[in-house]
Amino acid sequence: MGDAERQLGLLIVHASLFQPALLAQYLVSADFFNGGVMTLWLSIAALAVGLVIGLLLAVGQEAPWSPVRMLVWAYIWLFRGTPVLLQLVFAFNVLPAFGVLLPGFACAVLALGLNEGAYMAEIMRSGIRAVGPGQRLAARALGLEDAKVMRWVVLPQALRIVIPPIGNQFIGMLKLSALVSVIGVKELLLVADETASGNFRYIETLTAAGIYYLVLTTVFMAIQSVIERSLRRRRVTSRQATPALEARLEVIR
Amino acid sequence: MNCLLDAAAIWKRFGTNDVLKGVDLSVTQGECLVVLGPSGSGKSTMLRCLNLLEPIASGSIRFEGQEIAGLPRKQAAALRRRMGMVFQNFELFPHLTALDNIAFGPIRVKNTPIKQARELAGHLLGKVHLPDKAEAYPDELSGGQQQRVAIARALAMEPALMLYDEPTSALDPETVGEVLNVMQELADEGMTTIVVTHELGFARRAADEVVFMDEGQVAHRAPVDAFFHGGAPDRVARFLTRMHG
Numbered sequence: 001m002g003d004a005e006r007q008l009g010l011l012i013v014h015a016s017l018f019q020p021a022l023l024a025q026y027l028v029s030a031d032f033f034n035g036g037v038m039t040l041w042l043s044i045a046a047l048a049v050g051l052v053i054g055l056l057l058a059v060g061q062e063a064p065w066s067p068v069r070m071l072v073w074a075y076i077w078l079f080r081g082t083p084v085l086l087q088l089v090f091a092f093n094v095l096p097a098f099g100v101l102l103p104g105f106a107c108a109v110l111a112l113g114l115n116e117g118a119y120m121a122e123i124m125r126s127g128i129r130a131v132g133p134g135q136r137l138a139a140r141a142l143g144l145e146d147a148k149v150m151r152w153v154v155l156p157q158a159l160r161i162v163i164p165p166i167g168n169q170f171i172g173m174l175k176l177s178a179l180v181s182v183i184g185v186k187e188l189l190l191v192a193d194e195t196a197s198g199n200f201r202y203i204e205t206l207t208a209a210g211i212y213y214l215v216l217t218t219v220f221m222a223i224q225s226v227i228e229r230s231l232r233r234r235r236v237t238s239r240q241a242t243p244a245l246e247a248r249l250e251v252i253r
Numbered sequence: 254m255n256c257l258l259d260a261a262a263i264w265k266r267f268g269t270n271d272v273l274k275g276v277d278l279s280v281t282q283g284e285c286l287v288v289l290g291p292s293g294s295g296k297s298t299m300l301r302c303l304n305l306l307e308p309i310a311s312g313s314i315r316f317e318g319q320e321i322a323g324l325p326r327k328q329a330a331a332l333r334r335r336m337g338m339v340f341q342n343f344e345l346f347p348h349l350t351a352l353d354n355i356a357f358g359p360i361r362v363k364n365t366p367i368k369q370a371r372e373l374a375g376h377l378l379g380k381v382h383l384p385d386k387a388e389a390y391p392d393e394l395s396g397g398q399q400q401r402v403a404i405a406r407a408l409a410m411e412p413a414l415m416l417y418d419e420p421t422s423a424l425d426p427e428t429v430g431e432v433l434n435v436m437q438e439l440a441d442e443g444m445t446t447i448v449v450t451h452e453l454g455f456a457r458r459a460a461d462e463v464v465f466m467d468e469g470q471v472a473h474r475a476p477v478d479a480f481f482h483g484g485a486p487d488r489v490a491r492f493l494t495r496m497h498g
Contacts, residue, residue: 138344138403140306142358142410143334145327152361156348 018203026195026208035191036212042108042180042187043173049113050173051166054120059150061125072121079118085179087111092183108180116173123165127158160231167224171217188212255282256315257414257445258303263312263322265295265302265469272298274469275312280414280447285440287456287477288449290466291492296449297341299466300416303447304336305329317413334362337407341419343399345391351378351402352387358410370409377405381435397428401435408439415439417448433459453496457481465489 026032060072079087088111095102102110131154139153140146181190192209196202258280265273272295280286288296301307303314305324314322321332345354355374359365365373378384381401391399400420407415417436421429433452437459440446450456456463456477463480465473465488473480473489485493 134340134342134344135346137306138338138340138346140330141304141333141336141338141340142406143330143332143362145330148361152357153346157346160348 019201022201022204023207026204027211031191031195032188032208032212035186035188035209036216038105038185039174039177039187039212040216042105042112042177042185043170045109046112046116046177047166047170047173049109050116050120050169053114053117054124057117057121058124058128061121062128062150064146076118076121079115084111084115084176085182087115088179088183104180104183104185107183108177108185112173112176112180116169119169120166123162123169124158127162128154130161131157163231164224164228167220167227171220171224174216174220175213256280257282257284257317258447259313259315260299260303261313261315263299263302263314264310265298265307266310272469273302273309276466276469276471278303278447278464278471280445283443283445284461285446285448285459286462286464287460288447288464288466289451289453289456289492290472294466295469296466297418300338300418300447300449304333304338304416306333306338334358334410335413337404337410337412337415339400339403339407339415339417339420341422343391343396343403343423345399345403345406347391349390350387351383351389351391351394354391354402355405355409358406362410373409374405377408378402380408381405382431395428396424397431400424400428400432404432404435404439414445414447417446417450419449419451421450421452451496453481453493465492467492 057072057075060068063069088108091102091107091111092104095107135153135157136149139149144152177187178189180187181193184190186194188209192205196205256279258278260276260278262275262277263273264271264275276295276299278286278299288299290296298307302309305314305321309322312322313320316332317335321329324332345351346357349357352371352374355377356365356367356370359370359373360367375384375387378387381404383398383401383405386394386398386402389398391402394402404415404420420436421432424432429452433455436446436448437455440459446459448455448460460477462474462476464471465480465485467488473486475483475485480489481493
């Protein structure tokens with residue numbers, strides 16, 4: 001868009017500053033709704049890819065073979081060391097040159113997911129490390145082989161530890177997914193942008209998109225806090241309450 | 254006398270530090286052996302070498318008539334099923350109930366059907382006098398209760414030998430007795446036992462023989478009466494005096 005056009009757009013907006021009715025119309029429009037659904041799906045899919053990759057990387061990092069650990073290190077180095085926007089554009093524009101022609105959505109999930117995996121690996125690793133060496137020793141003493149120690153003793157405990165940070169990553173992903181507008185995936189930001197390019201009502205379109213983002217992030221923050229509370233609650237309420245504890249709970253109630 | 258475990262001249266190094274310097278230790282079927290000694294004398298390390306949690310630099314370990322030192326990982330894991338181990342800090346699995354902690358070994362290692370493993374676990378909870386704690390999580394149990402669950406977890410694998418690594422050192426004084434009682438009951442039933450401990454009273458009551466370790470070596474070994482009342486070497490006598498405070 002040229003400068004002249006932008007000037008014109010600003011003039012028009014100034015002419016009639018903010019139109020609540022137009023905002024309301026966008027909020028209930030099929031385009032914005034579909035954009036919101038796309039943002040949600042994209043975030044869920046990318047996070048799922050990130051989770052699987054992160055788990056594999058984290059377990060790989062604990063592997064007794066150094067080539068595996070080197071590979072994991074190189075992966076994290078690469079994906080954390082370059083901008084995710086570059087990775088996204090790379091997947092969209094460079095992969096076709098190698099005969100890999102993916103639709104925009106798949107490129108978006110691939111790039112965001114691969115990138116997320118690098119960060120998720122660090123989170124998973126901190127969870128795995130938080131399970132003390134005594135736990136592994138106890139499991140080995142029972143006769144479990146190394147892989148089973150990881151599967152049945154370390155991971156179940158580590159996953160409980162990483163649920164809160166994974167929730168944060170998901171909320172981050174909802175916002176990060178706006179980047180994929182640059183490769184033409186019709187998520188919230190692109191819908192807003194395209195809508196505005198027709199009538200220059202940036203203030204209403206971007207506000208509508210912003211409201212959608214806020215609704216999504218608020219809902220997931222609420223879900224996250226419910227999960228965290230239920231994880232904590234098991235520890236408190238299932239404890240056989242001593243009279244003193246009961247008394248304290250009474251006061252709190 | 255049927256020798257169950259016979260370790261000869263085992264050496265263990267951590268880096269340049271020799272922790273075990275030619276330890277000889279044997280235990281016969283049904284015997285209760287108590288290992289005493291000052292901190293840092295290598296007692297805990299020795300236990301971990303016996304069930305191959307720690308590899309040894311040299312020496313031989315014969316268990317049930319077979320040489321087990323240096324077994325590859327997979328066979329070492331299989332071998333550990335035959336030796337139960339109880340740790341100072343219990344190390345129950347915090348994400349599982351007491352019952353499932355006990356059933357865990359049979360289910361994950363022996364592929365015992367879950368229902369059958371839980372029945373066995375319930376039976377063992379009774380054996381350690383915690384029949385009503387099946388659904389409790391470890392963080393809802395006292396230290397003494399957790400340690401008894403840990404003993405039941407080890408028993409669930411039907412081991413030929415129980416190894417206890419300072420099982421009461423992390424406990425409140427009032428719960429030490431209940432753990433020692435369970436250990437003694439098991440020993441009295443004929444469970445072959447090696448206990449690393451500082452509990453002299455337990456050694457007197459339950460031990461058949463007592464081993465005194467010092468600086469990575471077995472400094473003295475004697476039947477329990479001789480150990481406490483016979484002419485123990487000076488080093489042992491000094492240790493015993495200090496322990497009595």
